[in-house]
Amino acid sequence: MRGLVVAGLAVALVLLVLYPMVASGYEIRFMLQLFMWVALAQSWNLISGLTGYVSFGHVAFFGTGAYATGILITTHGWHWAAASVAGGLAAAILALIIGYPCLRLKGPYFAIAMLGLNEVMRVLVSYFEGLTGGGMGLSLPTLYASVQIYYAMAIAALAVTGAAYLIVTSRFGLRLMTIREDEIAAAAMGIDTARHKLYAFLLSAFVPGVVGGLFARDQGYIEPIAVFPLAFTITMIVMALFGGKGTVWGPALGAATLFVLQELVWVRFLFLHQVLFGAIIILVVLFMPRGVLGVLQQRYRLPRYV
């Protein structure tokens, strides 16, 4: 069984590498965005799916990464790849500063604090016009790098999925889950819950930072409302919930499914698509709170690495 999975993954990998050679520009950018959503949903899952600390402001890390990268490229002439990694580091630093106080908050208070973080970041970016261009936005030098960014996004998506696999199948990951299950009991069992939460949070912020940077380079132009939209946070949450929060492949499955649906079907029904998206949220929460993989995992006793 496991050998089959590995073989399947290897084939998929080869296809993904070859894909840009046969695909059109639109098709490449389609997959690029799909990878972006996989990476974002997976990142959200690392903190919220595993520890139960639901972040309603995860796009703050995405936007921070986008701006850090944009500034490094435009004013310091960095290569976009290095600048995107720096964007990830900027997001992680923000997570360190904000996580230390906020991860003490429980339940809805943490969610609200994170929502606030996103608003604050957007306002700050608008305010420091000299650095960020303010509401006018920031234009990056023209560059045609869709194929390279496609590969970079694919690597980000694969890397965070691989990290999720390693975490979920390790005792570190199980300990993150004890925080979700019963944080007080976890502490009483000698688990340093504060440190575990912070590590998960840093990793969970780093990836959206990188992805935000790649997004900035891909778009060529960023503005506060484009890289700090609440809708992005909601979308990554819904994707992770749909696929199965707290699982390894759930967020990837949810991201792929919903993104494909959105692009292929819903785009034709502009208003209906919002309604459908809302309906899916309600249906998942009501009837499948564990998500697709979560349900399968409970029913068929799938191992944790699924």
Next chain:
Amino acid sequence: MSDRVEASVLEISELTKRFGGVTAVNRCSLALAPGRIYGLIGPNGSGKTTLFDCITGLIVRDGGTVRFRGRRIDGLPPHRVAALGVGRTFQVIRVFPELTALENLLVVSRRDRDGALRRARELLAFVRLDELAAEYAGNLSYGQQKLLEFVRVLMLGPTVVLLDEPAAGVNRTLLNELLAAIRRLRDEGRTILIVEHDMKVVMGLCEHVFVLDYGEKIAEGPPEEIQRDERVIEAYFGR
């Protein structure tokens, strides 16, 4: 007297905890010698669980000290207290429901993975849960969860074990095994402090009993003496 000479493994001195205007624990002092089983009894609301919470760092005391092997542990965060070797169970079951029985134990240990796995399997066999190792803890029966919680704390390799009503809800057959297990822990040199309402359990198991009432220690001594103590009878049944 040997327990005067013997150094206390856990020494609680003048411990006080207030919640608003209510003094839940009032200048309580208890000294526990190594390798013995102690009982902690008292009517509902007398401060037994609050005392446990203060010792293990889950709530911050307002006054007094807690010493473990001579070292002050009051003010330490709960995970540090646990790692030093003071473990506890809870009155209300607090297993990790979406982790398997085995995983519930694995997360606790700080040994290497193989060592932890071996010890976890040993402990599951010890309470006859080995065949349920892969079952989610939330799917176990109440009594089984109680036993799982009991062995989970043992993964810490604790020197002192605080048990909050370990016998509640455990059926008679399992209860005898549980009591035997607690005695075995004592024989290994561990110190046990038990909160229990079942007087038969307390009297049969404990060598020394502390009695709390309204947060104050009103009596302590061997179980036979405690049973006859006027203040204890009054606290339980009223004047």
